[in-house]
Amino acid sequence: MAEDRSEELPSVRDIDKMIHEPARLLLMANLYVVESADFLFLMRQTGMTFGNLSSHMSRLEAAGYIDVEKEFVGKKPNTKLSLTRSGREAFEGYRQSMRQLFADGAPGNPEESGSHGQRS
Amino acid sequence: MSDALDVDGLERKAYHAYNEDGLLDMMTGFMMAFMGYYVLSEVDIPFAPCLAIFGPAVWASLKKAVTEPRIGQVKFGPGRRSRQQKAIMIFAFVVNVLLVLSFFVKWGPIVGPWRSSLYDYGVILVGSGVVSLILFTIGHFNEVPRFKGYAAVSVPMFIGGHFLTDSSLDLFQRLAYVLIPLGLMMLAYGGVTLWRFVRKYPKITDVEVDG
Numbered sequence: 001m002a003e004d005r006s007e008e009l010p011s012v013r014d015i016d017k018m019i020h021e022p023a024r025l026l027l028m029a030n031l032y033v034v035e036s037a038d039f040l041f042l043m044r045q046t047g048m049t050f051g052n053l054s055s056h057m058s059r060l061e062a063a064g065y066i067d068v069e070k071e072f073v074g075k076k077p078n079t080k081l082s083l084t085r086s087g088r089e090a091f092e093g094y095r096q097s098m099r100q101l102f103a104d105g106a107p108g109n110p111e112e113s114g115s116h117g118q119r120s
Numbered sequence: 121m122s123d124a125l126d127v128d129g130l131e132r133k134a135y136h137a138y139n140e141d142g143l144l145d146m147m148t149g150f151m152m153a154f155m156g157y158y159v160l161s162e163v164d165i166p167f168a169p170c171l172a173i174f175g176p177a178v179w180a181s182l183k184k185a186v187t188e189p190r191i192g193q194v195k196f197g198p199g200r201r202s203r204q205q206k207a208i209m210i211f212a213f214v215v216n217v218l219l220v221l222s223f224f225v226k227w228g229p230i231v232g233p234w235r236s237s238l239y240d241y242g243v244i245l246v247g248s249g250v251v252s253l254i255l256f257t258i259g260h261f262n263e264v265p266r267f268k269g270y271a272a273v274s275v276p277m278f279i280g281g282h283f284l285t286d287s288s289l290d291l292f293q294r295l296a297y298v299l300i301p302l303g304l305m306m307l308a309y310g311g312v313t314l315w316r317f318v319r320k321y322p323k324i325t326d327v328e329v330d331g
Contacts, residue, residue, distance in 0.1 A: 029125070029127060029130055030130060030134065032127055032130075033127050033128075033130050033131035033134060033197065034131070034134060034194050034195060034196055034197060035195040035196065035197055035198075036194070036195045037134075037192065037193065037194040037195070038192045038193040038194070039192070040191070040192030040193075040324060041134075041138075041191060041192025041193060041194045042192070043192070043324075044137065044191050044192060044321065045133070045134055045137065078193070080193070095125055095127075098125060
């Protein structure tokens with residue numbers, strides 16, 4: 001029997017789609033664990049290409065989640081990125097909702113829900 | 121996605137990548153080998169002040185010249201910095217204890233069999249108890265497992281040094297005979313690690329990374 005579980009899982013609707021996209025999630029997570037990092041460091045850590053990282057960086061900056069600072073180190077341009085306070089809070093909120101969503105005992109867990117998805 | 125949510129793992133990965141360059145091994149190895157050479161050759165230069173003045177500057181320049189153009193710049197969080205500060209404090213504490221002990225052993229009122237044992241087994245006691253401990257501490261707090269390996273290798277080296285070096289020599293000269301090969305080994309392994317790092321992370325042109 002198919003049942004509408006959307007009301008049982010309000011957190012699914014609350015998930016921040018700006019962060020939920022895998023590339024942006026990786027970028028946010030990498031910035032969450034440091035104070036700041038430059039463009040090259042993030043390219044190395046995430047494995048993203050220049051164009052891909054640049055486009056996601058612009059979206060997150062527009063959402064107010066990251067702070068982008070362009071400066072010159074000697075004669076070389078350097079782009080430094082860091083999470084803003086709201087970006088940090090949004091990422092923590094995202095982690096919290098994902099934890100709740102996948103927590104043990106959540107509806108749909110085969111071991112908790114009896115007849116649904118029992119192993120043969 | 122689970123990788124991105126394991127923030128501790130990500131922080132460690134970022135930190136390891138930044139310290140994968142072998143420079144810490146090379147710097148530490150060079151200092152140990154030079155310290156050994158300094159003791160044996162009795163060169164009259166103030167080693168400790170030179171190290172304190174030029175060490176951090178040389179370290180920062182090497183990171184800027186070798187590591188950052190390849191892997192980028194990063195500033196780690198306060199948790200990581202406090203771990204490093206702890207390592208520095210333990211290092212300073214051990215060095216100070218060593219200095220005070222050497223002062224008392226050489227000029228202090230300590231006499232009798234305790235003092236002569238300290239001299240007789242000094243290569244093992246000071247080597248394994250201080251040098252190996254310092255290497256282990258660096259490895260533990262900086263999360264560079266290679267240093268725990270160096271610490272493990274250094275113990276049999278100091279024991280071997282105790283039996284192989286001339287017992288009529290001064291304690292520091294006997295220690296120097298172990299410090300030089302140990303330092304050179306670290307320098308060489310650091311060089312290999314650096315070579316791997318340079319191959320793994322070739323330089324990227326400015327046009328590609330100016331964001």
